[in-house]
Amino acid sequence: MQLQTQSFALNLLPSPNFAKPIERREFISLKRDPSRPISLRCSVSTTLDTPATASTHKPFPAEVSRSIMELSSVGTLSTLTHDGWPLGVGVRFAVDKDGTPVLCLNRSVSPDKRSALHVQLEQCGLRTPQCTIQGSIGRPGDDTVLKRLSATWREKFGEEVKEDSLYVVAVDRVLQMEDFMEDGIWVASSDYKNASPDPLRDIAEDIVNQINANNMEDIFRFCNVYVDLDFVVSETKMIWMDRLGFDLRVWSPRGVYDVRIPFPMEVTDEKGAKSSFNGMSQLAWEVEKSYCPADFNKVKLLKQVVGSSHSHKGGGQ
DSSP states (O other), rough: OOOOOOOOBOOOOOOGGGGOOOOOOOOOOOOTTTOOOOBBBBBOOOOOOSSSSSGTTTHHHHHHHHHHHHOEEEEEEEOOOSSOOOEEEEEEEOOOOOOOOOEEEEEEOOOOOOEEEEEEOBBBTBBBOOEEEEEEEEEEEEHHHHHHHHHHHHHHHHSOGGGGGGGEEOOOOOOOOSSTTOOOEEEEHHHHHHHOOOOTTTTTHHHHHHHHHHOEEEEEEEEHBBBSSSSSSSEEEEEEEETEEEEEEETTTTTEEEEEOOOSSOOOOOHHHHHHHHHHHHHHHHHTSSSSSSSSSBBOOOEESOTTTSSSSSTTO
């Protein structure tokens, strides 16, 4: 699957303040001298209420599931007991290079190999995306595979493991959910295995926490400039960030909403993410101060948050 993203381009006339690229990785608030001439053209595409595709500027569900599995280390394994009853137990797990879960168990499994591994990832106390892997649990096939999985376990947990206690879940399909009490999307085994985890997954939480702690003025400004709102925002926080953009939680007298704001272009690392954020902050400030026109399409889709323990004002505090 090849994602295509639309972007906005800023064409700034040369000036002493912008003669060289910004090398700092911290989030900053650039303030341009309004007396200096500026020309720009930009396009922030609106999101659509459809499954994740290029048009939504969101990673595909398979990518999200792979990211959840990479970031997590504990889940709930459900199997059928010898007497036919379902049983769910907490387990630790690692994942192989294609996303196959690797488990260390001190008990034998039922002859009925069907199983489900449910994994949750809390995102900054505001949202809990989940994936449930359905498949057959069993022992790895040969010594070469066992040695590779042992190395995978050692890299994940920093400990040796007995090879006869290793099991894998052969993935048949995956259910990916954005949060509690939401409908899920089924992901085929081939899509899951071929997907790549998000490149920002290991740093996303730290970046979001930095922004929520130090750049709240910018986040409010993003709501007012990039999102088509007809109500006053009383509070807002960033939920998560990935290679295509970020999600905001917005509180208002009318209710609680999530909104997706795309990056100008896809990012692949921390420097790119922070550079994009800083550029968007600069543009939003100039639009707010009427130093340049809002020559772009605002995000129109607001997803109302209902029935969630994370939907209260000040969630995660």
